Amino acid sequence: MSTKDYIEKDYYKALGVTKDAPAADIKKVYRKLARELHPDKNPGDAKAEARFKEVSEAYDVLSDPAKRKEYDEARSLFGAGGGFGGFGGAGGPRSTPNFDVSDLFSGGSSGNLNDLFDGLFGAGAGRSGSRPTGSGPVRGQDVTADLTLAFDDAVHGVTMPLRLSGPAGCKTCGGSGARPGTAPHRCANCGGTGYVSRNQGAFGFSEPCVQCRGTGQVIDDPCPECAGTGTTTQVRTINVRIPAGVRDGARIRVPGKGHPGRSGAPAGDLFVTVHVEAHKLFGRSGDDLTLTVPITFAEAALGTTLRVPTLEGSVALKVAPGTPSGRTLRVRGRGVQGRGRNGDLLVTVEVAVPTKVAGAAREALEKFAAAQPDDPRPEITAALNSIATGRGE
Known part of the structure; x- marks a missing residue:
């Protein structure tokens, strides 16, 4: 890729981020786009493949602090998206905000400028009387x-x-x-x-x-x-x-x-x-593995011991009586190998509600409901009673 093409490409636009976006945001956006556009996920889609290459090229530059700095300086000097018409030619440097010809020869930017001149006009281009540095090993x-x-x-x-x-x-x-x-x-x-x-x-x-x-x-x-x-x-x-x-x-x-x-x-x-x-059972959060396990109402209410899978086999997991649906239980050291320690296995239990209840199971549930003394929603009941009292019911 020529220096001209390099400067005229808008890598920030390719990723959909602002010029001052932090490295963490750039990485997050790239990972999302890479997953969506990866050729394995879009077989035969030429447009997706081209976009994948575009965002990969943009991330390669913007994820490297040194490359990003050089890219930003080059676009600032020659005018982002403006091509090379703003420098050289009969009219000289064009009038653009923050452009000062003296900056071209200031000591602070001479190193980057030499690199730019090498790409634009050939190695060794610069002020009058400069000598080529030679091709040499590259x-x-x-x-x-x-x-x-x-x-x-x-x-x-x-x-x-x-x-x-x-x-x-x-x-x-x-x-x-x-x-x-x-x-x-x-x-x-x-x-x-x-x-x-x-x-x-x-x-x-x-x-x-x-x-x-x-x-x-x-x-x-x-x-x-x-x-x-x-x-x-x-x-x-x-x-x-x-x-x-x-x-x-x-x-x-x-x-x-x-x-x-x-x-x-x-x-x-x-x-x-x-x-x-993706795994068919496990998810991942940092170095922790995540797993969702359905349990019955009786297991949640009375407590039980579950046998749950891990990537290395299985472990016994104790569920305490009265465990609510959605509670997450931790099995230490059964996650992903990290630096210094392994992550944990986070097991979320969810109460499975049967779609049909008949026969002896229905009779047992009806007896349980009648014998259950506790109100599961006292705040709602209190609010309804307050409304009824206000109406004189």
């Missing part, structure tokens, strides 16, 4: 991928194979781009920098060298496998270790498994976003 780009896990695998941890297709170092030439037995040599036209300079007004601009195509090296005898690029498209399988207790939406970093670097530089990293499938 770290490989990071790669993002998605992985869907079963609920149990996310709780216990698992190692999953992940198949990736993309550029990788050529095995024939070892990434040099030259036929085995030969080696690249420094470009005489640019002196190995990869760029040639020219002056235009107050600025000195650098352009990629046409002879070495900006690499700073010339390959006389290219590798037949990669045609001199040093990389080939390969399908590779990477075993990704998912730690126990990983949560839905978590990002796992796998160092050195991204795109290969240039000129011997290290490869980028692989970032895997984890999506956890």
Whole structure:
């Protein structure tokens, strides 16, 4: 993606958040959108797939404080959504709020500006008389991928194979781009920098060298496998270790498994976003597991001992007499493995009311109702009596 496209994309709009949204809100919105738009949930839906890629790209930038800061500075300098018409050209910098040409040369922003000029006009562009810094080794780009896990695998941890297709170092030439037995040599036209300079007004601009195509090296005898690029498209399988207790939406970093670097530089990293499938019985709240268990009216009134499932087997759970429907009981240490301690199992009991009651069961309930001395709704009864007294009934 070019610098122009990068600046003109509105990542905040893609996620539907404000520019000053805190990181926690951005993460929450992304996780919701990722679940809704994930290709596994929308098979064959090209629009959903495109939106999924859009929000993933936006989150990749806005979730990283350094990337977000650089993105905000770039859009502030060149005008968010305004393209590049606001800088350069015959008219010079356009008049926009908070835009000061002196800011371009202030020491506080020189580092970010150099990065911007590199992307806009080629490395080494800047004030008149500046020299190209040279191509040199360049770290490989990071790669993002998605992985869907079963609920149990996310709780216990698992190692999953992940198949990736993309550029990788050529095995024939070892990434040099030259036929085995030969080696690249420094470009005489640019002196190995990869760029040639020219002056235009107050600025000195650098352009990629046409002879070495900006690499700073010339390959006389290219590798037949990669045609001199040093990389080939390969399908590779990477075993990704998912730690126990990983949560839905978590990002796992796998160092050195991204795109290969240039000129011997290290490869980028692989970032895997984890999506956890729902369990048919259990829910999850932090490191706690949640479970809803129906009980009969007799069990709630008289008390009972239930046998309830866990992810590791089953446990006995005592229900005290008079337990109301909706009460949550805690079984300690039977949740998800956390840092330092396991979470708990939270069991919510709900009284199951039969839809049909007949025969001996109905007779028993009628006798119980007649023998029950307590009023289950005293406040309501008192209010009704007050109304009746006021009417003289």
